[in-house]
Structure formats: C-alpha cells, structure tokens
Amino acid sequence: MLVYLLRRIAQSIFVALAMMVIVFFGIYMIGNPVDILISPDATPREIEETMARFGFDQPIYIQFFTFVGNALQGDLGRSFVHGESAVTLILHYMPATLELAALGLFFSVLIGVPLGVYAGYKADKWQGRAIMTGSIFGFSLPNFWVGMLLILIFAVELRWLPSTGRGDTVDVFGIRLSIFSENGLQYMILPALTLALYKASLVTRLARAGTQEALVQDYVKFARAKGVSETRILFVHVLKNIMIPIVTVLGLELGSMIAFAVVTETVFAWPGMGKLLIDSILTLDRPVIVAYLMMTVLIFIVINLVVDIVYTILDPRVRVTGGTA
C-alpha cells in the first residue's frame, strides 16, 4: 500500500512537471509580448529596456528555469494587463467560479434525480423514452446556445431575471460571494442552470439505470407487499440506494464543471476565472494564461490523485493495474 501510494504521488509530481514544460513552451509560441507592452512609437532603447526588465532577452531555457524556480515559490508572473500577480488575480476571480459550479451541481441533482427515477420507473413507457430522448438533447446542446436561449426567454422577453453580470455580493470570511444575497442569487440562476444542463442529463441517465436495477430487488418487492405507496418506494427506498454512485460521479465531475464554466461565464459576462482566461487569451496576457492552466492542471491532478487513493482503499484490486494520471 505504501509503495503504491509513493509511486502514485511520484507519478503525479512527474505529470505536474511535464505539464509545466508543455504549458510554458506552448504559451511561449504566442506572439511577442513586447508588442502589446510597448507603444508602437517606442525607441529601440526603450524596447530593449522593457525586454530586459521582463527577462525576454535571456535564452529560452534560462527563462524556463526562472519560470520553474518562481513557480515552485508560488509566483507565476505578473499580468501584463492588470499589473497584478497572476496567482493573486486568479484567486481573486476563483470564488465566483466556484460558487457558480456549486449551484450548478445543486441544480443538476435537483433536475436530474427526479427525472431519472421517473424514467427508470416508466422505462418501457413513452414517458421514460421521452425523458431519455430529452437527455440526449441535454448532452448535445452546446452550452453557450442554452445560455443564449435562457437570456432571450427570461431576460429579454419575460424580464424575470437579469441577463448578464454579477449582482450584489456579500463578504463571507473576506471572500465576495453572491450566493447569499437575493439580488446576487437572481444573477446566478441563469448561468448556473446553463452549467447544470449537461450534468443534469448525466444524472438522469445514472438515476434511471440505478432505479431500473433497484426496482427488481427484494427490498422493493417486500415494500410493495407491505403496501408502501409507489411514491414512497421510489423516493425513499430506491433513492437512498442509488445516490451513492451519483454522488461519486458528481464529485469527479466538479473539475470538468470548472472547465466548462469558461463558456458559460463568457456568455453571461460572469466575472469568474474562466472569463479571465478568455480575456487573457484575447489580449495575449501570457502570465495569466500560464497561471490559469497551471492551477487548473494542479486541481485536476489533485482530484485524480485523491480519487485513486480512495478507490485503492475501497477496492484493493486497483493496486495491481495502477490508476490514471
């Protein structure tokens, strides 16, 4: 077990280092940062000075080692545009994304579980088939298109909810969150729904499969024989048994939710880290792109590591074949 753990952790560190190399050299290919830092009529002397100040005059491998050295100390450079440390900048934008992802997860369970249980209950009837066909739409609808449609219906036509931006925020332990203010919550509903749709389809499918399996079990037959109502069987007995796999999968999906938030945040002009990434790509703000990618990669590596370790504890067979990155 200990050997496996050490090997697994060493693997994760190796992956993190490899990603560092890929991200650095990949982003190095984007245009010349000096062009956006200096006004076009700068003298050659000024250009040279700026190059030297940012270290762009050094050979690329020296720049890389400086980058790695700084990164290990938690410094991923300063934003060209904002003038702030890139890590601070991202940490500043992160809570907005996380609360959006959390509400999105909540919505996906709220929508997906009842639909899935019902579809499993009526598996061979038209209701079940309709829900399954609907879930295909949920899988295939492009995220941004759903967001646009929601804005068009609820913000432009009905005027029930605000269209874009972030509403009032409340300070919770020094972090600005809008989930606790009524106005802020109104701004969150549409983007969170957009983000939730894909996961809701996934939950629907999982819940349906689980329900179909559970309905033929003995405890359901027993409950029926006892005269328990169908609703109670479905939403008390069956639900308790199918929630474990659903919660597991959703935990795994939290990471991809953060990645998908890039699109949703752009549609709703939500000031999260995804919007920050897109803005940085469009303005060639190299340090922020690198910092975002490194931090996201790190989050994923940690999630995968934790999942693998938990699985190993639960299922010793995994140890033989080894896990994923």
Add this chain to the structure above:
Amino acid sequence: MTEMPAPIPLRERTADALPWLVTAAMALATLALAFGPDWSSLPARVLMLIGFVAICAHLLRGRGRQFFNGPVAYVAAGSLLLLVVLALFANEIAPQNPYDLRQLDIMDGRLPPGSTTFDGAMTYHLGTDEQGRDILSGILYGLRVSLSVAIIATLVAMAIGVVVGIYAAWAGGRVETILMRLVDLQLSFPSILVALMLMAAFGRGLDKVVIALIIVQWAYYARTVRGTALSETRKEYIDAARGLGLPVRRIIFKHLLPNCIPPLLVISTVQIANTIVLESSLSFLGVGVPITRPSLGLLIANGYDYMLSGQYWMSMYPGVALLAIVASINLVGDRLRDTLNPRLRK
C-alpha cells in the same frame, strides 16, 4: 476416435474493404471541400453524397427495420440527410454568397426576417447581419465549415487512434504501458480545456482548429480500439489465422482490423456531433475558426451582441441550425448503437 472440431469459418470473420475505400474517398473529398481555395467541382460533391448514402445503406443492410423503430428515427435520419445536402450544395442553394463583397449592400444591414432588398429582387427570409449579409446564406456556408472541420478532425483522429490502439494491443509490454499512460493522462483532462490550451498556443485558424480537435480526440479512439483489439485477439479466429501461418500484416489488416471497426463507427458518429459542439464553442469564444470562414459558432457569436437589444435573428437561426445538426447526429448515433452494437443485441 476423438471428434474433429468444426472448422472455423474464416471468411465470415473477414469484412470486405468497400466501405473503407468509400470512407477514405469521402474524407479526401471533404478535405478538398474545406481547404480548397474554392469549391470543389459539382461532380465531386455529388460523388461524395452518393458515397455517404452508400455507406449508410451498407451499414444498415438487413437491419433497416431495427434502425427505423419509430418516428424519431425517421425524422433524425431525414433531417441529417437534408442538412448534409444543404451543406454540400450551399453555393448552389444559397441565394447569396455572403463572402462576396460585391453581392452585399451595407444599407441592408440588420434587417429583420422577411425583409426584401431595396429593389425587391431578393427576400431575406431569416434577416441580415450588421454587414447586410443574408443570414440564411451565412448559415448554409457556416454549416459546411462546421461539418467539414468536424468530419476531417474525427476521421484523422480515428485513424491515429486505430493505429495506436492496434499497435499497443498487438505489441503489449512496455510500449503498451507507455502509450496507454499517455492516453490516460490526456483523458483525465476535459476536452474543452485541452482544446482551449492548444488554441491559446496556436492562435485562430481553420487548420489549427482541425489540429487541436485531432489532438483532443485521438486518445479516446486509441483507448477504445485497444480495448476491442485486446478482446478480439483472444478469440479463436485470430488463433486460427495464426495457426494457418498467415503473416502478421495480413492477420492485422484482414482479420483483426475489420472486426474492430463496427463499435468504432458508432462512437465516431456521436463523436462528430461532439466535435461540432466543441468547435462551435471555441469559435464562440473567439479562439476558433477565422472571421473569413465563419462556422455556425462564430455566426452565433457575431450576432450575440445584438441579441440583448431584441435583434434575435442574427444568432438565433444559426443556433437553431447548430442544434438541428447536433441533435440529428446524436439521435442517429443512438439508433446506430442500438442497431449495430453486438454487445447490446439481445
């Protein structure tokens, strides 16, 4: 005297190469279509359409009733065929070439659906965008870009995936471990994140989008093919072929490969839809296809700025087209999975 085992019918296990050739021809035609300086010739496109229909017919021969099990299947297959035809013959069908500046009139900008040109010669059925381009024509041309980018990327990724997957399964040992670790590594990150990362490094461009989409997808195919190939190599017909002393190349290409393809076809159908969505998301974010060759995603992004002021048609109708193509591919893929997947067949 012991009974002789029944001879294994080798011929039943070898598939014919026709659909392969047609697929390859179609891929080349699409390539010419997307990257050629101008439209490829009409006969080439007609040929491609025939090829496409022939593949579908070949796949479904004898299983038509199983595939068309309800009205949804008919509608999905019909609309998919219709959209493919519209995309293929966009410049014959579209009332206007939206990228020919001589045909545009800036005075016709942002007209609502149903408006006509000043002289009444042409009706803008779906309105115009801010440059006075006909939305309907833009959608037809955009559909072509979206479809061809997705098809090329999927086919190339599939080819790479098949080669890597089969190689890994056949070679085994250390090679397999390294290749599959690489696959696991890539698949542990969401595809949109990988694609964004690549596009941030490449910059926007049609060829760059295709390359990014290939890199995003190949690992998925490699994993699937390796899985199938591993279970196929353990079957008797491969042992029989080996026992006959057939050369390895022949076993792989004539026996193993054809049997790995059917599950792959089902996946690739759905994967084309996913690729269209991914490409349109990238284009919507402004890191996808260039402005000179807008896909549906970019059209939606262009019209998005005007949507909040109630001029919905500029992004709404391209969105409906995108939804139609993605949904019909997915529904057809869903039917294909039920029809072709031997594991699910009862």
